[in-house]
Amino acid sequence: MEKTVLFEVQDSVALITLNRTERHNSICQDLLIHLYDYIDEVAGNSEIKVAIITGNGRSFCSGIDLAVLGKDNLLDPRGDGKDMPDVFQACTKPIIGAINGNAITGGFELALNCDFLIASENARFIDSHAKVGIHPGWGMTQLLQQAVGQRMAKQLSFTCKPLAAQDALRCGLVNEVVPPADLIPRAREIALDICAVNQDIMLEIKALIETKNRVSLDEALRCEREGFHKFLGKVKMF
Numbered sequence: 001m002e003k004t005v006l007f008e009v010q011d012s013v014a015l016i017t018l019n020r021t022e023r024h025n026s027i028c029q030d031l032l033i034h035l036y037d038y039i040d041e042v043a044g045n046s047e048i049k050v051a052i053i054t055g056n057g058r059s060f061c062s063g064i065d066l067a068v069l070g071k072d073n074l075l076d077p078r079g080d081g082k083d084m085p086d087v088f089q090a091c092t093k094p095i096i097g098a099i100n101g102n103a104i105t106g107g108f109e110l111a112l113n114c115d116f117l118i119a120s121e122n123a124r125f126i127d128s129h130a131k132v133g134i135h136p137g138w139g140m141t142q143l144l145q146q147a148v149g150q151r152m153a154k155q156l157s158f159t160c161k162p163l164a165a166q167d168a169l170r171c172g173l174v175n176e177v178v179p180p181a182d183l184i185p186r187a188r189e190i191a192l193d194i195c196a197v198n199q200d201i202m203l204e205i206k207a208l209i210e211t212k213n214r215v216s217l218d219e220a221l222r223c224e225r226e227g228f229h230k231f232l233g234k235v236k237m238f
Contacts, residue, residue: 029072061107
C-alpha cells in the first residue's frame with residue numbers, strides 16, 4: 001500500500017508530501033497520523049532546521065475525505081489527545097507551506113497552520129465549510145482573519161468562493177506566487193536561507209512574533225525587551 005505521506009530530509013530541510021493523489025490528498029486518519037509524526041520528527045531532530053509541506057499531484061489537499069467522515073478518528077488520530085493546531089504549535093521550527101494546487105476547507109486550514117506560504121500559479125484556496133455543512137476545527141475562523149483581515153476572511157468563508165493564487169498574493173495570504181515547476185525549488189531556496197542564519201536568534205524571533213497572537217502589544221513588547229536584556233547580559237562588553 002502506498003504511503004499517504006512521504007518524508008525526506010536534504011541539507012537540514014525536511015520535505016513532507018501529502019500523497020493520496022487518487023483522493024486529491026484528502027484527509028483521513030492515516031494521513032493525519034503520518035503528518036503529525038513527521039512534524040514531531042522535525043521538532044525533535046536537531047539535524048532538521050526547516051520543513052516544507054506540499055502535495056503530490058495536482059492538489060495540495062482537498063480537505064476531509066467525506067468517505068471517512070464519522071468513521072475515522074480525525075480529532076485525535078494518534079490517541080494522544082493532540083489535534084492539528086497542537087502539533088503545529090509544538091514545533092518551534094519554521095514550516096513553509098508550498099501550495100501546489102487546490103487547498104480546500106481542511107486542506108486550507110492545514111496550509112494556514114504553516115508559518116508562511118509559497119504558492120504555485122495553479123494554487124487555489126477555498127473555505128467551503130458553510131457550503132458542505134462541516135464545522136471548522138483546525139483554525140479557519142482565527143488563522144484566516146489573521147492572514148487576510150477580518151473583512152476578507154468573512155467574504156471568503158461566507159461565500160465559499162475560490163481565491164486564485166494571484167488574488168491570494170494581493171490580500172497577503174501567500175508570500176510569493178511562482179510557476180509550478182519552480183515551487184519546490186523556490187521553497188527549498190527560502191528554507192536554505194533560513195538554515196544559514198543564527199538558529200537560536202531566528203527561533204527566538206519566531207517565538208516573539210507569535211507571542212502577539214496570545215497577548216497585548218504592550219505585553220509582547222515587554223517580552224521582546226526582556227529577551228534583549230538577557231541577551232546583553234550574556235554578551236561580553238568591550
